[in-house]
Each structure stands twice: as structure tokens, then as C-alpha cells.
Amino acid sequence: MSATHSGTARVEFWFEFASTYSYPAAMRVGAAARAAGVALDWKPFLLGPIFQRQGYESSPFLAHADKGRYMWRDVERLCAKHGLAWRMPSAFPRTGVLAARVACSHVDAPWLPDFVRAIYTANFAEDCDIGTPAAVRDALVRAGVADPDAALAFAQRDDEKPKLRRNTEAAQARGIFGAPSFVVGAELFWGNDRLEDALDWARR
Amino acid sequence: MSATHSGTARVEFWFEFASTYSYPAAMRVGAAARAAGVALDWKPFLLGPIFQRQGYESSPFLAHADKGRYMWRDVERLCAKHGLAWRMPSAFPRTGVLAARVACSHVDAPWLPDFVRAIYTANFAEDCDIGTPAAVRDALVRAGVADPDAALAFAQRDDEKPKLRRNTEAAQARGIFGAPSFVVGAELFWGNDRLEDALDWARR
Numbered sequence: 001m002s003a004t005h006s007g008t009a010r011v012e013f014w015f016e017f018a019s020t021y022s023y024p025a026a027m028r029v030g031a032a033a034r035a036a037g038v039a040l041d042w043k044p045f046l047l048g049p050i051f052q053r054q055g056y057e058s059s060p061f062l063a064h065a066d067k068g069r070y071m072w073r074d075v076e077r078l079c080a081k082h083g084l085a086w087r088m089p090s091a092f093p094r095t096g097v098l099a100a101r102v103a104c105s106h107v108d109a110p111w112l113p114d115f116v117r118a119i120y121t122a123n124f125a126e127d128c129d130i131g132t133p134a135a136v137r138d139a140l141v142r143a144g145v146a147d148p149d150a151a152l153a154f155a156q157r158d159d160e161k162p163k164l165r166r167n168t169e170a171a172q173a174r175g176i177f178g179a180p181s182f183v184v185g186a187e188l189f190w191g192n193d194r195l196e197d198a199l200d201w202a203r204r
Numbered sequence: 205m206s207a208t209h210s211g212t213a214r215v216e217f218w219f220e221f222a223s224t225y226s227y228p229a230a231m232r233v234g235a236a237a238r239a240a241g242v243a244l245d246w247k248p249f250l251l252g253p254i255f256q257r258q259g260y261e262s263s264p265f266l267a268h269a270d271k272g273r274y275m276w277r278d279v280e281r282l283c284a285k286h287g288l289a290w291r292m293p294s295a296f297p298r299t300g301v302l303a304a305r306v307a308c309s310h311v312d313a314p315w316l317p318d319f320v321r322a323i324y325t326a327n328f329a330e331d332c333d334i335g336t337p338a339a340v341r342d343a344l345v346r347a348g349v350a351d352p353d354a355a356l357a358f359a360q361r362d363d364e365k366p367k368l369r370r371n372t373e374a375a376q377a378r379g380i381f382g383a384p385s386f387v388v389g390a391e392l393f394w395g396n397d398r399l400e401d402a403l404d405w406a407r408r
Contacts, residue, residue: 054268064258066381070392077391081401177270187281188274193397197281 009036009202012183014043014171015116017096018059020075023124024082025180025192030113036199042112044103045171046096046164047179054177059093075124078192085125094123095131097164098155102136104163105155114143213240213406216387218247218375219320221300222263224279227328228286229384229396234317240403246316248307249375250300250368251383258381263297279328282396289329298327299335301368302359306340308367309359318347 013029015022033040051060061068072088079086099119106112118139122128128135133152140148154160174183182189182198189198217233219226237244255264265272276292283290303323310316322343326332332339337356344352358364378387386393386402393402 054270064381066258066379069379070381070394073392074394077401175270175273177268177274188277190274190278191397193395197285 008039010039010041010184011198011202012041012043014045014174014176014179014181014183016045016047016179017099017119017123017130018093019047019179020061020071020092020124021078021192022180023075023120024078024084025195026116026120027084028082028192029180029195030117032195032199036203038199038202042103042107042116043167043171043183044100044107044116044164045167045176045179046100049168050172050177053172061092079124085121087125087127089123089127091129094129096123097131098133098152099130099136099139101161101164102140102151102155104167105160106151109145111140111143111145115139115145118142212243214243214245214388215402215406216245216247218249218378218380218383218385218387220249220251220383221303221323221327221334222297223251223383224265224275224296224328225282225396226384227279227324228282228288229399230320230324231288232286232396233384233399234321236399236403240407242403242406246307246311246320247371247375247387248304248311248320248368249371249380249383250304253372254376254381257376265296283328289325291329291331293327293331295333298333300327301335302337302356303334303340303343305365305368306344306355306359308371309364310355313349315344315347315349319343319349322346 011033013025015026029040047059051058054060056063061071076086076088096119103112103116106115119130119136122135122139123130130136130139137148137152140151145151171181175188176183176190178190180192182194184198184202187198187201189201215237217229219230233244255262258264260267265275280290280292300323307316307320310319323334323340326339326343327334334340334343341352341356344355349355375385379392380387380394382394384396386398388402388406391402391405393405
């Protein structure tokens with residue numbers, strides 16, 4: 001059943017692999033949506049172009065030192081609260097472009113959620129540079145992908161690459177300004193804190 | 205008993221009367237702290253000088269249109285969730301300087317929490333300009349203050365006025381960059397969403 005042809009409750013989960021607060025959301029959203037009986041659409045996108053339109057050269061957490069300091073401690077506390085592994089990354093923000101391309105090209109693959117979680121785990125629990133092809137390939141292996149090299153190559157085809165830009169434009173069209181974000185119909189919810197509210201809204 | 209001489213769990217609640225997200229927090233924090241058995245210190249301060257140091261002329265919600273649009277809808281949803289009255293203010297941000305001076309000068313008065321809630325209700329449920337002496341006086345009356353004119357006059361004495369600036373400087377010293385914020389010992393929690401986490405932390 002598709003979203004437009006059924007009454008199934010659905011939520012779009014918009015995430016960026018560089019985003020710290022997307023990490024706990026990505027690790028929780030699958031089980032939470034399943035428990036709530038809400039169908040889940042994984043929506044990888046890039047924050048870079050969105051932050052640039054806001055006047056930031058990189059992450060706003062780098063531009064605002066107090067907020068950045070707070071964010072690191074807050075995410076550490078959140079991970080402890082949710083029982084998630086956490087290791088302060090030695091580089092931030094890391095580029096998630098290749099990983100996001102793979103996610104866009106294989107968004108309906110059964111291994112997609114495991115791949116997403118493997119990338120986030122590498123970035124925020126293992127301090128790995130997720131920007132390299134080797135790291136992305138490793139996440140594909142961890143997700144049980146039979147032919148990781150083919151999956152990587154497919155995502156880098158010229159006719160596949162525009163998917164990520166289109167997702168990023170679709171995010172902007174929905175008014176998304178940060179990650180993670182959840183969209184339920186016309187309603188936007190921003191932040192890991194809003195996961196439960198978004199699922200509640202989808203079930204109304 | 206004072207915070208320094210007892211083992212009582214305590215939380216500081218840092219709020220700014222112009223702040224939208226401080227509204228649901230201010231309406232909830234008294235009952236929530238009481239239910240948790242946590243002592244509460246009301247800490248009025250001004251966001252203006254803090255936002256200016258971040259490079260903003262006014263509220264960041266005015267500087268970032270998408271985020272501003274989202275905030276209004278999000279606060280409306282939050283108020284519905286918490287059963288709080290909500291009316292979109294026709295002016296934002298309103299100056300809460302006089303009200304904050306009154307709160308600073310009477311922070312230990314038994315009527316202080318009711319006064320704080322009356323100001324927030326005027327701003328965000330009744331669309332009143334809380335910047336006027338008449339509106340602040342009205343909130344004092346609603347809080348049951350026997351001599352509202354004396355309370356107002358006291359807060360505007362030259363030897364009382366510095367209290368608000370000192371609170372704002374103390375907020376900055378704690379690394380506070382937005383409102384509402386909660387402080388438990390050395391731990392900072394930012395946002396209405398973190399009220400429960402802050403109280404949990406205080407009880408550890």
C-alpha cells in the first residue's frame with residue numbers, strides 16, 4: 001500500500017549523517033515507529049545547503065560556541081538516557097555525502113535501516129571518518145549487503161546522484177531547517193525530542 | 205535550608221518573559237518540581253545581551269524565517285499537549301525588562317510564581333503588551349500582591365535595578381545561551397523539553 005492510497009499512519013524521518021542529534025533519533029525511530037504501528041519513510045538529505053542559506057559556513061554549533069559546548073554534553077547525556085553507545089567524534093561535522101547517496105539509491109532496500117544505523121554508529125560511537133568509501137563499504141557489510149561494491153557503484157552513477165540533491169530540495173520545500181526532522185502530512189517536527197510527538201500525531 | 209547547607213535536590217529555572225518556549229516551562233515547572241520533591245530557584249534574566257553576543261539584533265526566530273515559522277506552530281502544539289491556553293501574540297519579542305526587574309526584586313516572595321505565570325499568560329494567552337507598567341501592575345494584582353504599587357516602585361529603585369543585570373551575567377557565566385534553561389549543579393539543560401530531564405538529574 002502506498003501513502004497516498006491508504007489510511008496507514010506514516011511519518012517521514014529526515015536525517016543527515018553529520019548531525020549529532022540525528023544519531024539518537026536514527027537509532028530509535030525504527031523500533032518506535034514499529035511499536036506505534038506507524039509506517040516509516042527514511043529521508044536522507046544534506047544540511048550544508050540549508051545552513052548556507054541561513055548564513056552559516058558550517059554547523060551552527062561551530063558558529064555559536066556556548067551552544068556547541070552544550071550540544072556535546074547534551075548528546076552525551078541523551079545517549080546515556082537511551083542506552084546508546086557514545087564516543088565524542090574527533091572531527092565534526094564529517095561529510096556524509098557518499099553515505100547519503102547510498103541511502104538515497106537504496107532507500108527501499110530491506111537493509112537500509114541497518115545501513116543507516118551502522119553509519120551513525122561509526123560516526124558517533126566509534127569515531128570513524130564516515131566520509132571515506134571504505135567506511136561506507138564497511139557499513140554496507142555490517143548491514144548484511146551481499147554485494148557492497150555493487151551497491152556503492154550504483155549510488156555513484158550519474159543518473160542516481162541527483163536523488164540526494166532532490167531530497168535536499170524537498171526538505172527545504174517542507175520548511176526543514178535542521179535535523180533530525182519528522183514530517184507527518186503538513187506537520188513538521190524538529191529534533192530527536194519530537195520523535196514521540198510525531199508518532200502520536202501520525203496516529204491521530 | 206539553603207542549597208549550600210543541605211542535601212536537598214535543587215534546580216534553577218532560568219527564564220525570560222519574551223521567550224515563547226519559556227511560557228510552557230514556566231507554567232509547568234512549579235508543579236513538576238513539587239511533584240518531584242525538588243526545590244526550585246526562579247532565575248529571571250534577559251536574553252537580549254546574550255543574543256547580541258551571538259550576533260543577533262533581536263530574537264534568532266526573526267533572523268531565521270523557517271525556524272521562526274516552525275516555532276510558532278510548535279509552541280501552539282506544545283500548549284495544546286500541555287493543556288495551556290495559547291494566543292499568537294501580535295508583537296514579538298515583547299520587552300520583559302520591567303517584569304523581570306520585579307521578579308528579581310521579589311524572587312523570594314510567596315507570590316512570585318503566580319506573578320511569573322500571570323506575566324506569561326498575559327503575553328502568550330491574552331496578547332497583552334507586558335512591557336507597560338500597567339500590565340506588570342495587573343499581574344501583581346492577579347498574583348494577590350497587597351500593595352502592587354509599592355512592589356513596582358521597589359523594583360525600580362536604583363539599588364535594586366542592578367539585580368537583573370547581575371542575573372543576566374550569572375546566566376552567561378553558566379554558559380546559558382537561550383531560554384528556558386535549567387541548571388542542576390554544573391549541569392545545564394536547555395529548553396522546555398528538558399524540564400523532566402533536569403528534575404531527574406536533580407534527584408540522582
